[in-house]
Amino acid sequence: xxxxxxxxxxDKARAGKYAVGAxxxxxxxxxxxxxxxxxxxxxxxxxxxxxxxxxxMGGYELCLHLVQDTIKSxxxxxxVVMHLDHGNYEAAKECIEVGYNSVMFDGHDLPxxxxxxxxxxxxxxxHAKGISVEAEVGSIGGTEDGITGDGELASVEEAETLAATGxxxxxxxxxxxxxxYPDDWTGLNFDRLQEIAAAVKTPLVxxxxxxxxxxxxVKAVSMGISKVxxxxxxxxxxxxxxxxxxxxxxDQDVDAKGYDPRKLLAPGTEAIKDCVKERIAWFNTPSx
Ligand SMILES: [Zn+2]
Numbered sequence: 001x002x003x004x005x006x007x008x009x010x011d012k013a014r015a016g017k018y019a020v021g022a023x024x025x026x027x028x029x030x031x032x033x034x035x036x037x038x039x040x041x042x043x044x045x046x047x048x049x050x051x052x053x054x055x056x057m058g059g060y061e062l063c064l065h066l067v068q069d070t071i072k073s074x075x076x077x078x079x080v081v082m083h084l085d086h087g088n089y090e091a092a093k094e095c096i097e098v099g100y101n102s103v104m105f106d107g108h109d110l111p112x113x114x115x116x117x118x119x120x121x122x123x124x125x126x127h128a129k130g131i132s133v134e135a136e137v138g139s140i141g142g143t144e145d146g147i148t149g150d151g152e153l154a155s156v157e158e159a160e161t162l163a164a165t166g167x168x169x170x171x172x173x174x175x176x177x178x179x180x181y182p183d184d185w186t187g188l189n190f191d192r193l194q195e196i197a198a199a200v201k202t203p204l205v206x207x208x209x210x211x212x213x214x215x216x217x218v219k220a221v222s223m224g225i226s227k228v229x230x231x232x233x234x235x236x237x238x239x240x241x242x243x244x245x246x247x248x249x250x251d252q253d254v255d256a257k258g259y260d261p262r263k264l265l266a267p268g269t270e271a272i273k274d275c276v277k278e279r280i281a282w283f284n285t286p287s288x
Contacts, residue, residue, distance in 0.1 A: 003068065004079045006102040006132035006227075007168045009044050010203040013226040019206075019283040022046035022083060023276055024231040025063070026053050029269040031070050033234075037276035038078050042287040045280075046102070046227070048083040051091050060084070060091075060098045078288060081132070085229065092122050096131055104134035104171070112158055120165050127166065134205060134227075135162050138173030156195045163202040169227055171205040172196055174220075179232055181211040188216050190223065197224030205229065209279070210236070217282050230279050234272045241271035 013020050023034045025047050038045035049063045057063055067082050083102040084095040092105040105122040107115030119135045126133045138154025154172035163170055174196075175189040197204060203226035209217065210233035217228065245251065245267045250258040257263065 003071070003082050003101050004044075005130055005168075006046065006081045006083065006134075009079060009081065010132075010169050010226045013285075014201075014203040014224065016286070017222055017224075018285055019221045019226050019228045020044055020046065020285050021209075021276065021279050021283055022048050022081075022085070022205075022227055022229045023234060023279075024048050024050060024053060024085060024229075025067070027057065028066065028070070029265050030234070030238075030272060031066055032074065033269045033272035034276055035067075035070055035074055035076050035080065037273045037280065038080065039074065039076050040273075041277055041280050041285070042078060043280050043285040044079040044081070044288065045276075046081040046083045048085040048104075048229070050085045050231075051087060054084075054091075060095050060100065064098055064100060083132075083134075085231075086136075089118050089122070092133075093125065096122070096126050096129060099129075100131065102132035102134065102168070104136070106136045106171075108136045108138065108173075116161060116165065119162060119167060123166050132168040133166075134169045134171055135165070135167040136171040136173075137162050153189055153192050154196060156192075156199050159196045160199050163200040167202060169203045169205050170200065171207055174206075176206060176208040176212065178208045179210075180236075181208075188212065188220055190219065193220060193223050193225070203227060209233070214282055218284075221283055228279070228283055230276075233279070234275045237271040237275040238268040241267040 025031045034047050047067055054060050054063050081101045084100055086106040087104055092103045095103045105119055107118050123133050137158045138152050152173055159172055174193045204224050205227040206220055206225045207229045209228040209230045
């Protein structure tokens with residue numbers, strides 16, 4: 001199994017009341033850790049690039065080739081969806097052109113009518129090539145790669161209107177935010193989630209999956225969330241393991257060549273993999 005689009009995976013997830021995780025990659029180590037975790041757990045997975053990460057790595061085409069070639073060299077057999085996370089209109093069009101399997105068009109900061117019109121256009125372009133589309137209604141709070149949202153609750157009516165464009169999955173604000181959750185965060189709004197899940201048959205997406213307590217994630221998944229995005233949690237895990245390696249003085253162990261980047265980055269890479277595997281278990285993603 002190589003790269004696939006997300007439509008079938010998420011229709012099954014919605015029907016089976018489980019979620020599939022979408023994990024952001026930043027480089028080769030991240031890519032290997034995410035794909036390795038999916039293979040070890042024998043579960044489908046999304047690997048996604050934000051616009052910022054793609055710019056950092058050298059462009060969408062490079063990101064796609066990195067994932068494709070890593071799938072091949074690691075002998076990955078589970079379904080993998082290459083997805084654009086929070087793309088603007090231009091980025092979504094470029095990723096459709098380049099050959100991603102799935103794109104998110106994030107028009108939450110546009111007037112709703114414009115978000116709707118542009119979502120329709122992206123759906124038409126993407127579906128003509130068998131590519132899945134995620135749209136967003138209501139903004140996700142916090143800041144991710146320069147995109148800031150206020151964390152407003154998605155309107156049920158707008159969710160229904162956007163779902164009717166034929167998008168394959170829909171991100172909706174239910175009190176979730178990107179980045180580290182503040183101490184006074186009041187939790188997910190399950191009433192709104194229930195209203196949207198009842199009104200819309202499209203699989204729903206939970207952004208800002210890092211830092212939401214496990215019980216709330218499990219409950220949201222049981223109520224119709226089919227895709228959960230995780231980014232910050234893996235970054236924190238990588239940073240912590242790398243800091244421990246350096247604070248332990250291992251990089252200064254000249255005899256063991258502890259400064260070798262392949263050794264220096266290994267604990268962090270392992271930590272990302274463990275983080276991904278833990279989340280897959282929370283999401284209840286079944287093995288293939
Ligand atoms: Zn997001």
